[in-house]
Amino acid sequence: MRRDVEPLQRRFAAVGRLSDPHWLGYNPNDSGRESIPDQDPRIRVVGVARLPAGTVNSIVSATDYAFEPSTPSQLPEELAEFLPKNAEWVSSADYDDHITNSHYPGRFHLAPATDWVYFDTVNPEIVDGSHPQ
Template sequence: MREPDKVPPKSGMRGITLKRRKLFGIGAGLTVLPAWWALRQVADGAKRDWHTDTAPLERAFPLLGPLTDAKWVSSRDNDRGTPSPELVISGFVRLTPGKLAELTAAHAFVSGGPTDDFSSWFEKPLKGEGPENPQWIRSHELDRDGSGYSTNLWFDRRTGTVRFRALNPYG
């Protein structure tokens, strides 16, 4: 027997109302998710999308000597699920005072800057992070090519900053 105080739903109306509620809930969740992510990124302000440790760079570029003020990324950061045997590192690092003068005395340098502005997906955090109005020079002697790795180094005369991009920097 049916209870008298319960009214049977009108044909299909209850189902439509539940579907609308589910869609509204999903829409609200999709709206809140990006806001939550953005707030989390602001809260983690100290944690950047780049590395600041210089030890790996000193191993990759031993001729540059001790390094400071590093901002660099790796093609293996935030792995996108596509495994690659090749490692690319890219970024900026500052030389110790007097090191650029030492390098320019020992190697031939020419004027010339990078041709791209961090075009790879993993390099995006570095856009706008370099020195203002750089006066780039480079030495083809210091760029390494061969046996599975290559390096491109650009030096800013004013700040002693090095912009680098290296494929398989550890050989």
């Protein structure tokens, strides 16, 4: 379990100022038994972080994105205890594209009542021109 914020902040700058992260970065295809390393490793970066108070409400109320109720899927067991209890998550494919700049797969679930973001990405890049929403 990682708790450092800097690698996340560089990749997800458009989300806003992150704090209190709990996250994992790993190759989901690596069973630990392969004799030949994966030539094209996929690194899944998945976790949760808090945003400053009111940030999520500001994002969700923007008319540029059609947020709908959602549920994070394929949650790694190690992260379950760090998700806010009874969170009401919302997400938007358009918002996901805004954050990733359509450069890598990623899903971002937001909890307006608690200002938490749950992210699930593959090979997240540092996207030039990223800016907080």
